[in-house]
Amino acid sequence: MRLSSDMSGWHGLCHLYLKRLIHPARRTTMKFETVMLSSLFAACLVLCASTFGAMLV
DSSP states (O other): OOOOSSSOHHHHHHHHHHHHHSOHHHHHHHHHHHHHHHHHHHHHHHHHHHHHHHHHO
């Protein structure tokens, strides 16, 4: 059974099932949380790099 080219197989079926269960407002919140976590990770990397750079100088 083929739904579409990017949603084939059992993983695609799970994704479609879960997509219907998650409310659109919650999906937006989850995207915002993902962006916040990514920016926190980037900020931590910059802080670590600057700390190591200061120790080498």
